[in-house]
Amino acid sequence: MHEKFRKRNIDAKITHTLGWAKRWFQLSPSGVLSYSTSPNSVTRGSIQIMLATISSNPDQRLIHIDSGTMLYHLKTLTSEDHDKWTAAFRAYRSGGSIEIQDDLPTAAGMLDDPVNQQDTIEKGVKSAAALRNSAIRLGDNIDVLRALLDQLSHVPGTKDLSQKIVALSQQLERDQKSIQSNAEEQQKHWTSFRNGIASSGQHNDDLDDFEPTNYDSVHPSMSARSSVSEQFFDAEDIILSGGDDNDSFGGGEEAEDTTNEDSSDDDDVNGHDTEGSLELSIAGDCVRRNRLPSHAVGDVGSALSVFRKNVGKDLSTIAMPISMNEPLNMLQRACEDLEYSEVLNKAATLSDSMERLMHVAIFAVSSFASSQYRTGRKPFNPMMNETYENIRPDKGFRFVAEKVSHNPLIIAAHAEAKAYKYWQCTKIKSKFWGKSMEFMTEGVFHVTLTGHDDHFTYNKPSSWMRNMIAGEKYLETAGEMQITNHTTGEYATVAFKEGTGGGLFGAPSNRNDVVATFYDAKGKKCRRIVGKWSDKLAEEVDMNKRKLSVLWTANPPGIEDYTKYYGFTRFCVELNEITDIERNKLPITDTRYRPDQRLYENGLADEADTEKQRIEQRQRERRKEFADKGIAWNPRWFTIQPDHYADPLFIPPSEGQPTSGEGQSFQYTGQYWQARESGQWPSDMFELW
Structure with a gap:
């Protein structure tokens, strides 16, 4: 939707997808550009000018303001107005005072x-x-x-x-x-x-x-002089047939008057409150790295003695030597599930509900693909309130995650794109069983698709790193996953089969097989997908095993000598990088600022181990301080909400409280991106390291 504003006698627009609508537009003394439906209504979006990239096209009277997650297109009525806009923004960016001679609203405008x-x-x-x-x-x-x-x-x-x-x-x-x-x-x-x-x-x-x-x-x-704030207002909401940047104000035929003070704002597209525009494409030209700064460091074998002392225990609760880690965090691993997010984009375009279920199932299976190259190390445990964001204009999504519980270790994550929403609240555990290590993810994953009423949920089976003591190490996923469309009643079961063949200490000659069977609302088998989660997935056309149609193919690692770099794929290598999208815009709690992980990524294992111990001790001291003062240590961006699809015991009731029988999970509050856009992070946010 193209939204039009008037800055006294200046016009502007924000790019969305539907039409044009007029809004109250304001530039605050602190450099926050915001807009609302009227002077007294709730702010619908904002951008911090100091943190945004601004470009202009004087010939077309255009100004583009890109914050990395939101894109505003301003189009002025005259060249003089364009000069005033750019002068105002330039003054804020330079830190100087603003003196703009400007007229009050014209009679035609106001x-x-x-x-x-x-x-x-x-x-x-x-x-x-x-x-x-x-x-x-x-x-x-x-x-x-x-x-x-x-x-x-x-x-x-x-x-x-x-x-x-x-x-x-x-x-x-x-x-x-x-x-x-x-x-x-x-x-x-x-x-x-x-x-x-x-x-x-x-x-x-x-x-x-x-x-x-x-x-x-x-x-x-x-005529008056303004030294601080420039405000813009137009009273009507209109939809225009044109959507071109070359259209002048009022150009084109008016199609419909959509003025309605009581209606929801036009920014909420198809019922998906995207917390502002998801126009991410302009930031897609940032250059991303194609390898880590250092090859793998640390001796995994030296940590086996620690494993032997803790057979069957949850290793996430035990301080482990840093040599057992890979330079990624559990929050970043949660984002790694979105490597094949284009499958969800495809699902949203399909009219048949069973086809959509099949693609959501493929997406769920694809989250295991990159693990096939891993070398048996575990991710860093996040600190309480540690966060991680990832904005991918090339993939069209933005993602935020936070550690929301220390014991048990629970992370919550939320991602959104124009085509879908995805969120999870999961307990992460790992156990050593003598010869193999089990990685468990307990909790429910959710997917909704734009333009459809579907609500999908699924769980994940465990993965094992086999032959930890001797022989050829390999990672295997085994168990069953169920994907359900709670709106239609259709569902799928995906069987991850254990490998077969191979010697006693070797990897199976046949492994990573999956079989996904799809059922209609009456429980009748109607479709089937087979293949390997590490390679390809194909549908058996008309349930005929001899006739296959390939629906998904895994990407190669994408980097040279990936085995020397923890078995990371190209997407994984990019997760801990600070690009122009993140530089000077992250909260102090973001994983990318964590010093022990950064040192370890740079190959400084000893220094990283020292920092890791210091950070962990600092968290223990703060946790004790909070406990002594009776202060609850709560998550920042996620809060406990009823979840009909969660196990009632996933988040057990407080001590002395009866079980309600209704599940709960940590869900996104919707406030993170607003704080990021304005650059105004909560004042009580404290250093974690």
């Missing part, structure tokens, strides 16, 4: 609905007054913050935190003064505008002849 013109003006006056009152309350809160800071200064060991809070309070005070000054100025503008209309003697019947060209002659005092 009063194109004569019936509601007085209401529009009164709303402007009230909005400015409310903004001024909010600025005053912000000043009061700053005083409270200073009082708390004074108390904190007497607490030992809080010097660094106190300095940060002092800097924050100073910044807030500057912002408060700017906002209050702007609010007072805006209130004067609106009041003057209202008085000017009244004194001009014009009535509603004459407004059709009130042209922009003679506005200054009617009320020459309307």
Whole structure:
């Protein structure tokens, strides 16, 4: 949907997929560009100008603002307006003050609905007054913050935190003064505008002849200087037949008036609240690495003595030598499941529900493909509240994950794209059984597809690293996975078969076989897919084993000498990289900033081991501190919600509380990307390492 705004006499638009709609558009003193449906409505999206990439095309009067996850296209009415836009953004980016000579809204822009013109003006006056009152309350809160800071200064060991809070309070005070000054100025503008209309003697019947060209002659005092905030408003929502960047404002035929103050915002496409535009394509030209900085380090054999002492125990609860790790985190491993996300894009285009089920099943199986090259190491355990994000314009998704529980170890993740949503809440365990190590993922995976009512869930079977002590090591997945479409009642069972053949200490000659059988809502077999999760999956056409149609093929590793680099695929190599998309935009809790993992990736095993022990000890101390003070250590971006598809005992009730019989899981709150876009992370977010 192309959305149009007016900055006084400046037009703009945000690219989505449907049409054009007018919005209230505001650039704040702190450089946050935001928009809403009206001056008093909830903000629907925002971009921090300081953290965005801005490009312009003066010939077409276009300005493109890309934050990495959201893309705004601004198209001005005139070349002069284009210069004012770029000057304003340039001033923010350079850190200088803004002095823009700008006219108030033209009569054609602000009063194109004569019936509601007085209401529009009164709303402007009230909005400015409310903004001024909010600025005053912000000043009061700053005083409270200073009082708390004074108390904190007497607490030992809080010097660094106190300095940060002092800097924050100073910044807030500057912002408060700017906002209050702007609010007072805006209130004067609106009041003057209202008085000017009244004194001009014009009535509603004459407004059709009130042209922009003679506005200054009617009320020459309307020109004003703004030093902080530039606001844009148009009262109507419209859908235009055109969607071209070359269309001028008002160009093309008006198709439909969709004004509805009570309706949901147009940003919510097909019922999927994407928390802002998912226009990620412009960031797709970032260059990604094709190998790790260092080949594999650490001696896996030296850790076997630790294994022998902990046979049958959950190794995720035991401090392991770093030589048993690969330079990836469990949160990043969760993202690795999306390597073949294009299968879900395909599923969303299919009209037949059974075909969609088949492709979701293929996607679920594909998550094991990259593990075939692994060398028997385990990922790093995340710290509590550790997060990981991944924005992939080339694949069209954005992903965020967090460690939400320490004991048991639970991670939660959420991904969204134009075609689908995907989320999981899983317990991660690993156990050593004497000759093999088992990797278990307990919990439910969810998929919904845009344009369909389907809700798919599935589970994962265990994987084993065989011949840990002697012989040829290999990874094997065995067990059963069930994928269910809870909307249609259709389901599939996928059998992962154990390998056969081979010697006592060798890898099986025939392994990685899967057979997926699909059932309709009445339980009747109707389709079947066979193949190997490490190679190809094909449908038996008409259930005929002799007639196969290949539906999916695994990618090769994609990097040279992959065995020397932990058996990582190209997609896996890219997971811990900081590209231009992430640089200076990540929260301090992101895995990419974790020093022990970064050192280990760079081949510095001893230094990494020292850092790992320090970080783990720091977490133990903080956990004890919270326990002593009776403070609950809760996740930041996910919260416990009812989950009809989760085991009631997956997240057991609190001690002394009866089991309700209803499952629960940690689910995404929808706030992470908003914080990222604005650059305003929670003030109480603390360092993990």
